[in-house]
Amino acid sequence: MANRKKIIIAVIGVVILLLIIAGLWWWLVIKQKGASPAASLANTSVDFRQQIPVSSAITNTNAVEPLVKEVALEATIKSVARTFAERFGSYSNQANFSNLQDLRSLMTAKMSRWADSYIADQKVNTPENAAYYGLTTLALSVNITAFDESSGRAEARVSTQRQEAKESTLNPRTFYQDLLLKLVKTAEGWKVDEAAWQ
Numbered sequence: 286m287a288n289r290k291k292i293i294i295a296v297i298g299v300v301i302l303l304l305i306i307a308g309l310w311w312w313l314v315i316k317q318k319g320a321s322p323a324a325s326l327a328n329t330s331v332d333f334r335q336q337i338p339v340s341s342a343i344t345n346t347n348a349v350e351p352l353v354k355e356v357a358l359e360a361t362i363k364s365v366a367r368t369f370a371e372r373f374g375s376y377s378n379q380a381n382f383s384n385l386q387d388l389r390s391l392m393t394a395k396m397s398r399w400a401d402s403y404i405a406d407q408k409v410n411t412p413e414n415a416a417y418y419g420l421t422t423l424a425l426s427v428n429i430t431a432f433d434e435s436s437g438r439a440e441a442r443v444s445t446q447r448q449e450a451k452e453s454t455l456n457p458r459t460f461y462q463d464l465l466l467k468l469v470k471t472a473e474g475w476k477v478d479e480a481a482w483q
Contacts, residue, residue: 295364299357306353362439362468363427365391365475370443370464373480374422378415382407393469393478419450421457437470 369391376384385400392400423446431440443464448457467479 291368292364295360295368298364299360306356358434359429362429362432362441362475365468365477366427366441366443366466367424369466369477369480370424370427370445371422374445374447374462374464374482375420377417377419378411379417379419388477390473391476393471393476396477396479399479416452417450417454418452419454421448421450422446425461439468439470439475441466441468 369388372384372388374384376382382404385404388400389397424443425446426444428442428444429439430442431438433439443466445462445464446459447462448459450457463483465479465481465483466477468475469478
């Protein structure tokens with residue numbers, strides 16, 4: 286449920302960002318050409334061969350579209366990386382690996398196989414009556430370090446603040462750690478293919 290809220294918030298953020306970009310585009314293209322489209326038309330001579338304002342606006346529109354697409358794509362990748370890092374890095378030995386199970390929709394088949402192997406290994410090597418151990422992770426920033434749209438691949442570094450609690454949730458140890466993510470574009474959207482703490 287928390288993941289769904291985060292995704293909804295991320296989508297709303299992308300929509301707001303697109304509206305801001307559209308507003309900036311309107312201001313740059315329309316306002317620079319004159320006070321209003323009507324004023325621009327009133328000042329245009331009757332010679333219809335002079336279409337410079339219109340063709341210029343069309344050229345500017347074509348130049349803005351890739352920028353809007355790139356910003357939206359970057360926001361999507363960052364949102365997936367942030368959501369994944371926070372959930373991936375928040376763990377409790379009493380939660381039966383729910384952090385990984387909840388992330389299945391953001392994992393590629395390769396990452397999902399890694400999660401299965403990790404869970405099986407931890408269940409074998411962790412005593413049943415082990416003292417409480419938990420980690421809480423907050424993503425502070427996300428930087429896209431590599432991106433190739435043609436191959437549908439990206440890499441991101443998520444800087445996080447983590448709190449580690451042993452035996453009790455009182456007085457957790459706070460530390461900072463980066464998570465490197467490799468993402469792949471699939472038919473269902475961007476998914477994490479590899480994750481490694483630094």
